[in-house]
Amino acid sequence: MESIQQITKLLSGMIKNNDTGVLATVVSVQGSAYKREGAKMIIEADGAYHGMISGGCLESDVASSAEYIYRTGKTMVKKYELDEELVWGLGLGCPGTVEILMEPIDSSDLWQRIADIYAKQEAMVVCKILTDEESACLPFVVTKEKVIGSFSDEYLQEHVVTIARQKLNRLTAQSESICFETRTSKEEIVFFDVYLPPPRLFIFGAGHDAVPLARISTIAGFETTVIDPRPAYNTKERFPTAHLLAEDASQVNVDPQTYIVIMNHHLERDAASLAFAIKSNAPYIGVLGPRTRTQRLLRSLKDEGVVFSPKQLTKLFSPIGLDIGAETPEEISVSILSEITAYRTGHQGGFLKNRPFIHKKSQMAVENPS
Template identity: 40%
Template structure:
């Protein structure tokens, strides 16, 4: 579930709680075969039957709302199994060839773990919520700025250290994903994750940076646009983005993390060269350069002539030309090409057409439970 969907869900939840309404959150906790969404996808259901966000393409929602209203009334969390196959006995008959388990829980804003989890979701802070698929108990893990994990709540019979290790490893992944764990005693746990929004750093505020920023914001990215030209860096051109007015010799003032994906598109050789050296020397995990490969090689050759020799590790992070080969021409199409490659890179996708692709469309997350 991306950051934009999470913001939408939380805004609706906060508004409902302020009106005195009760609510439940339904979360996909396991998928078998084909399904529209993956584990960790959430939907909000209010006590009047209203829903916010979706768990599928529209095929499950009515059934989930019905179950969620029962959970809201009883206060007892439950896991419901939905079969999406052609011969589904309960009448959907969708022919998707898969099935899903959905955990539904009433929101209790006075509960310590719930408050902490909602706070992490609102702030975009890394956190892991560990919940038994059957029975009571919940555990919240929130890494602090020093890297220490703050733990609240409890699980029945204590918390195996392996659960903490798994949750921390998942949070440290390039694209943190939910996980199902099965303990030696047979207890099944669902580890839901919240991660900070992915970061996109755009070097250059030209005409083609505008749709790239807009589309990235819509996909939940934290976008930063940097340029030395004040007339180009305006909120009207880049709504929702952070704007940084910096000359190329001031780029060290930028905040760059291992979660940053950088795209260089100044359309100016000197600025592109300086930005390329800055990006490769930063912790950014992905560095893309707009334009033909020969142009990027020329930038690297000039840098080498200036004594700036890139290491193999730096070059492994370099993507040139940036984007997938979809025949893009217009700026909006180029933005789509770039963001498609970024998503494939983050989530381990091939970037190839699904037609004719053998095997899984999605990387397996939980088809087989993690065991100890």
């Protein structure tokens, strides 16, 4: 199954090469779905498709429906009302509906600029009106620096841009469809298709327990960097999926999408890594080992004159990971990645048992932009 990064890379390449295809995107889910709004699937001209928009029960039908998009060049929103037989395959807790936006992939100037943004891995929100078939073909794009394209309704666009900007200021903003009541009391449904660069994981330490963590984090969609000065350990053979292998922290740049795990198994290197990490822009710093050891590292740094503020220390997670009874390096890696994922998405990491929904839908509602 392709990750969102693989799908956007494929989409970008098809746009640049002027390849024919159809892009299918989940724009609305009523219920607790296996896939949420923003999930994508690309159908090529020969019927081959990439990506998943459900638990496996809708892909074939959506691929078959792509023939209409090829033939007419039109955009359409297809609604699936799920009965009991489809519920399990989609991962819903109860019957509901899923709406899929299907649109032809073209090489127009706007699509070319979207492809460029994907290729550069820059954050953006592609805004599309869903209630008007013609307008659905004319999205506009909001990045942190600019707005590309426009709606015909400037008043609506102003409010849509405001929400898109708010989403770009969040670490884990979600795609969603929002119904607006315009100044003329007309309702317009706008889909906010959020694209954020992949999160990054910096692993300080290239020991044997870092190997499964680097592998699993890459599978989970993290751009993974391993930092360790030991050339015998920090090798491409040991970490084939790593994006970067670095000798020390001076070779990397930490941003608010970077999560750090410290597991050098060496007091001095752990202390140096901790001093670097807490003062960086990373929102999460996890330290492997018991809390008493982390406290020892902090005292050692304090003795050297390195003191952290209470706010900086709130980023520190020690012991690291969710309490799942992990013992092996692989289990510990799952525990660590689970905690980081829960932190990124604002969840507590508890059991889903007896919960009515798998995911909580965003509560950002806009009733009337006037």
